[in-house]
Amino acid sequence: MAETAVVIGGGLVGAACAEMLSRRGGAVTVVESGVVGGGATAAGMGHLVVMDDSPAQLALTSRSLELWQDLAGTLPAAAEYRQCGTLWVASDEEELAGVTPKQAAYHAAGREAELIGAAELARLEPHLRGGLAGGLRVPGDGVVYAPVAAKVLLERSGAELVRGRAEALVPGGVRLEGGRVLKADLTVVANGIQAAGLLPDLPLRGRRGQLVITERGGDVRVNHQLVELGYLKSAHGSDEDSVAFNVQPRPTGQLLIGSSRQFLRPGQPTSGDLDWPLLRRMLARAAEYLPDVATLNALRVWTGTRAASPDHLPIIGPHPERAGVYLAVGHEGLGITTALGTAEVLASRLGGAASVLDRHDFGLTRHSLKEVAHA
């Protein structure tokens, strides 16, 4: 049980894994080349959301929300955890018809979900435009400021933090830039999109996203994380660039506005450059649902890169060909939500307590070689 471990990556996923590993009793080291929680974890929206694109995704997000609710009471105020709920907005009757099976799926997963008519939608969120058909309110969803959550979990783990870049996996450990080798019984690869640099065969693709935060002092308030029902189509649909209406209320009164998705071309490096036409499309989409957003000033705009696997599910568990190497990568747009569930799956794969998630396959071998070759 008390194995030593090196975790590569101090994002939220690595921090959650480190915290789990330290609870198992072994000494844990985390290697981080930049700032703890400074990668995709800092670029993300921090929406903790149950999603139902596949049974495995529904199970992982639902279980993760339970784990977040358990953790929430122990987080400092700076983590800005709030259970504001998600309001999935239906723009017309056709979208509204799709809400009933979605509600049934949430109920089957043990999550509360309430059908909302047009009048109730307008009462709950008066800044939404008129003429929307209704929606689904998921009150157990929430938001968190993920960089702080990552720091807290890492501190709680008591792990030794080594500043440096893992350059290569070596038998029984990791070699850092400069030549130092960290030896351990287990190596957990949790360095987001850069995992492909250590293990080029991983089927990961970079998927950029852009976010806008408004200035303080604006008078457009929303009460839930608002997401259009077409979001899943944008998130998981085609390879084309896409945008969806997705707005989050911040405790400061600011609005965090998303979202966009854009696959990097093979070999294209991750970069912070903005794609202005896509950003305009994203803001126009937001204004279609929330017209008053056009009266607000943007304070800051940024981009980040999600690490996407071919089936949009994370890859968690042992590497089939490298003894002692475990994977916790490929969380795409749900890694803040699913970091805690990921650590639970990993614990179970390491021979810890069984998890309700054990019936789902998150392993690397679920991907065919063809997918790996084309990713």
Ligand SMILES: Cc1cc2nc3c(=O)[nH]c(=O)nc-3n(C[C@H](O)[C@H](O)[C@H](O)COP(=O)(O)OP(=O)(O)OC[C@H]3O[C@@H](n4cnc5c(N)ncnc54)[C@H](O)[C@@H]3O)c2cc1C
């Ligand atoms: C625009 C956008 C919006 C998003 N919104 C949400 C959301 O609302 N809800 C949600 O659940 N998810 C969201 N996500 C997804 C979420 O942010 C990611 O899935 C999650 O942060 C992944 O965490 P991670 O720890 O795996 O990766 P990261 O946070 O990227 O952490 C990896 C760490 O590894 C370090 N590292 C990299 N290479 C090395 C190396 N060789 N050696 C040592 N260290 C290394 C990096 O510096 C980094 O700190 C969003 C993502 C984006 C881009």
